Amino acid sequence: MRASCLLLLAGVGAWAWAASGGMMVSSPMSCLPVGDEHRAAVASEVVCAVLCDRLRARAYSFADGACEVRGAGLSSQVGPAARRFTRFAPPAWAVRREVSRGKAGNSSTPYSEGGAYQSAIDEDVTFSHFVSHPSTSLPWWMLDLGEQRLVLSVAALPMNYGADAVHDIEIRVGAELPEGENFTEWALLGEYRQRYDPSEGRLVFSSDAGICGRYVAIRKVVVSADLLRLIDVEVYVAEP
Structure with missing residues (x-):
């Protein structure tokens, strides 16, 4: 050198x-x-x-x-x-850690205060959940990790309600907040293009190399009457 x-x-x-x-x-x-x-x-x-x-x-x-x-x-x-x-010299990553709990975030208009973004990261996987408002055609949920992290995977647990099912969602990772509600310039971690069946359990979206970013968003990309419901979201990052 x-x-x-x-x-x-x-x-x-x-x-x-x-x-x-x-x-x-x-x-x-x-x-x-x-x-x-x-x-x-x-x-x-x-x-x-x-x-x-x-x-x-x-x-x-x-x-x-x-x-x-x-x-x-x-x-x-x-x-x-x-x-x-x-x-730039990347650290030698040693562990994979879940970091969603207690983080700040945001979302499109929730159905009620009890169904705000925090309800998807509160460790209650039985009753508490985020649910979007019917007035939002393309609802979204977002987490702020507080700093740039190497995101390896996101594990989302959707919730169906009667005939209402989660479908056609994308998971994206970004370095800074988007203009308005347009997340399309963020890196795509994964997508799910079918109607969710509870027998699938958590939907896991992963990147072997990881994606560097501060924000993680889950959003619907197809307009329908079905709401976005998330019981729990886990975000895993690499740590030295």
């Missing part, structure tokens, strides 16, 4: 790299953000790093004139602290 190099750009300030090459990050992180990616043809790695800083992004890579910037708008660092880049 070559020694760190320090460059001074007129009107920009000091920039530092420690062994450039691969994905470079401005601060330690457990996984690389997904979404808000920008690609451009630039003259040098310096220009790519400047673009990363200007977009308040958290990571970039440069090779053969091609610059890729990830996590635009996610960096909280400004000034010189945001201009020191090191090569």
